[in-house]
Amino acid sequence: xxxxAENTLGALSRALSDEINESVHGLDLMPSELEAVGHxxxxxxxxxxxLAQSIALSHAATVRLVRRLEAKxxxxxxxxxxxxxxxxxxxxxxxxxxxxxxxxxxxxKLRHALNALTVQEQKILASFxxxxxxxxxxxxxxxxxxxxxxxxxxxxxxxxxxxxxxxELQND
Numbered sequence: 556x557x558x559x560a561e562n563t564l565g566a567l568s569r570a571l572s573d574e575i576n577e578s579v580h581g582l583d584l585m586p587s588e589l590e591a592v593g594h595x596x597x598x599x600x601x602x603x604x605x606l607a608q609s610i611a612l613s614h615a616a617t618v619r620l621v622r623r624l625e626a627k628x629x630x631x632x633x634x635x636x637x638x639x640x641x642x643x644x645x646x647x648x649x650x651x652x653x654x655x656x657x658x659x660x661x662x663x664k665l666r667h668a669l670n671a672l673t674v675q676e677q678k679i680l681a682s683f684x685x686x687x688x689x690x691x692x693x694x695x696x697x698x699x700x701x702x703x704x705x706x707x708x709x710x711x712x713x714x715x716x717x718x719x720x721x722x723e724l725q726n727d
Contacts, residue, residue, distance in 0.1 A: 571668060575704070578660040582653065587612065587620055589657060592629060592646065593703045596654035600643045602635070609699035629653055661704055685714035692718050 579589060590610045595601060601609075607617035621644065624630045629650035635641035646654055669677055692698060698715045705713075 571664065574664045574668075575661050578664055579657050582656060584653070588624060588627075588629075590703055591617075591620055591624060592650060592654050593657060594699065595630060595644050595646050596651070596658075597703060597705060597707055598699070599645050603642050603644065605696075605699065606644060608696040609703065611700070624650070657704070658706055662706065688714045689718040695719065 576586070582589070584592065587610060591606060594606055594609050598605075603617055603621060604614065606621070607614050610617070610620075612620065621630065621632065621642075625632065627649075628647055631645050631647050632642050633645065635643055669680075672680060688701065692701065692715055698719055702710075702713070702715055
């Protein structure tokens with residue numbers, strides 16, 4: 556007899572994603588713009604090429620996206636000191652405020668769902684989620700994509716970073 560785990564996990568992940576997306580709907584940003592603000596807030600100083608990889612857009616589409624975000628006053632661009640061809644992205648003051656709002660909405664929705672579990676059950680769920688995240692991680696660009704809306708300040712013992720480090724050690 557098959558487990559219903561696939562359907563349950565699929566429904567839960569979709570429901571949580573929908574809840575988070577609906578909660579930030581009023582922020583007046585397109586989904587790709589929300590993702591970009593999330594990514595840049597998570598990894599300030601990222602290059603446009605890294606942003607393009609992590610949100611699965613072409614370089615040209617990402618440049619257009621960056622222009623829109625800059626026009627909205629959410630990001631700033633600066634050339635790398637080591638390579639003037641590379642453009643690095645940072646959130647502006649307004650962008651940081653937007654990022655904080657996105658993260659606040661995300662946290663509220665996740666906490667609401669987690670409140671269905673006891674503290675011990677939450678620890679068990681976190682342990683299972685860690686193992687599953689490590690298993691599905693493909694590469695560094697996928698790592699950026701997975702972690703794009705993580706709360707970096709509250710992410711100790713990140714399973715993605717740990718898996719990337721373990722793989723690097725294995726390749727040495």
